[in-house]
Amino acid sequence: MALLNPSEREVLDIVMRYGPVMRQTLVEMTGLTAMSVSRIARSLGEKSLILDVEKRSGGRGNSFKALSINDQALFSLGVNFTQTAIEFGVLDLGGNLRRYERRPIEKATTGSILQQIEAWLAETAAAQEFALADRLLGIGISLPGDFAADGRSVAANALFQELRGHDLAQEFSTALGYPVAINSDSNCATVGERVLGAGKNYENYLYVHLGHGVGGGLVLGGRAYFGPHRNAGIIGNHFPDDRPRPSGIDLLHTLQAAGHSLADFSDLDGLDPFTIPECREWIRRAGAQLRDKLNYPVKLVDPEAVIIGGRLPSDINQALAVEIDQPDFCITCEMDRFLPRPKVLGSLLGSKAGVIGAAVLPSYEQLFPSHTR
Numbered sequence: 001m002a003l004l005n006p007s008e009r010e011v012l013d014i015v016m017r018y019g020p021v022m023r024q025t026l027v028e029m030t031g032l033t034a035m036s037v038s039r040i041a042r043s044l045g046e047k048s049l050i051l052d053v054e055k056r057s058g059g060r061g062n063s064f065k066a067l068s069i070n071d072q073a074l075f076s077l078g079v080n081f082t083q084t085a086i087e088f089g090v091l092d093l094g095g096n097l098r099r100y101e102r103r104p105i106e107k108a109t110t111g112s113i114l115q116q117i118e119a120w121l122a123e124t125a126a127a128q129e130f131a132l133a134d135r136l137l138g139i140g141i142s143l144p145g146d147f148a149a150d151g152r153s154v155a156a157n158a159l160f161q162e163l164r165g166h167d168l169a170q171e172f173s174t175a176l177g178y179p180v181a182i183n184s185d186s187n188c189a190t191v192g193e194r195v196l197g198a199g200k201n202y203e204n205y206l207y208v209h210l211g212h213g214v215g216g217g218l219v220l221g222g223r224a225y226f227g228p229h230r231n232a233g234i235i236g237n238h239f240p241d242d243r244p245r246p247s248g249i250d251l252l253h254t255l256q257a258a259g260h261s262l263a264d265f266s267d268l269d270g271l272d273p274f275t276i277p278e279c280r281e282w283i284r285r286a287g288a289q290l291r292d293k294l295n296y297p298v299k300l301v302d303p304e305a306v307i308i309g310g311r312l313p314s315d316i317n318q319a320l321a322v323e324i325d326q327p328d329f330c331i332t333c334e335m336d337r338f339l340p341r342p343k344v345l346g347s348l349l350g351s352k353a354g355v356i357g358a359a360v361l362p363s364y365e366q367l368f369p370s371h372t373r
Contacts, residue, residue: 007032010030049070053068078091087101117176118176141181143163193205207233209310211311235293268312269313314350
């Protein structure tokens with residue numbers, strides 16, 4: 001895919017977010033001249049990224065030409081994994097989740113993950129689905145961990161020690177023959193929420209990722225902020241490993257200790273958390289912990305919203321949001337009572353936020369690098 005210039009990226013982004021969009025509206029939103037907008041629209045059309053469509057308005061059926069995204073132009077593959085399963089999600093250029101699949105794995109290692117991706121690509125190509133040979137923009141991988149000083153070598157969660165020290169983006173790109181982008185699971189879920197979740201409605205939010213650990217992600221001024229090493233949003237150090245924490249893995253261990261047969265996060269999807277006393281108590285305790293410690297990053301960043309998500313089901317995310325959004329949230333002194341508080345929301349994407357966000361990474365790196373800092 002040929003790189004786009006800044007003006008082309010700006011126009012394509014607006015069409016993706018708000019389309020169908022009239023050319024005159026693009027002039028008003030971008031500050032570009034009508035001639036420039038027409039030239040950019042022609043260039044994007046020649047690249048098959050946008051289409052001219054008829055849009056109707058008014059009761060008499062009046063119609064006019066507008067620009068719309070060509071959903072079929074490009075696809076991207078997102079990969080997300082746990083200790084026992086790997087997820088695949090395909091996004092089209094319009095940000096629609098076209099396919100989702102979850103497969104078991106015996107152990108998450110660099111070799112097993114690569115083999116699973118190779119198998120998925122081969123099967124999809126054989127089925128002639130998505131025209132991957134011509135239209136796959138790239139592959140994004142959501143990583144349970146962070147990065148070393150070079151911003152590329154993996155500093156994975158302790159449960160995935162075999163991944164540590166690998167430059168997975170380079171290794172997988174060489175092996176697979178496609179551009180590969182990698183980021184932490186918290187950063188991936190943060191951008192997934194921006195594309196298809198509650199984050200669509202906010203320009204500034206803190207995403208709290210509850211999975212193998214406690215992570216965070218930031219969207220500031222409409223752009224995802226990853227930091228120079230892609231490690232922004234590490235908030236788990238507020239919750240020491242030697243005591244109960246508000247992580248997804250802690251919930252699994254709590255329920256396992258109570259006699260519930262659960263092996264991985266996906267097993268939580270079939271439970272009604274409100275009928276299980278141990279789960280209700282965990283939500284109460286974890287919500288109180290988050291309510292206390294989120295005070296610090298919230299005051300540092302001043303977001304419009306805090307979104308609770310990660311690898312847990314939506315109903316648990318919602319329940320945690322209620323527990324956090326109590327009258328004492330962000331109140332540590334009398335002056336705090338005069339300050340605005342962010343809205344606290346539970347992610348509706350559930351555990352799919354990570355795989356959706358992973359699929360967004362190729363477009364962030366190739367089409368919209370200005371979307372991140």
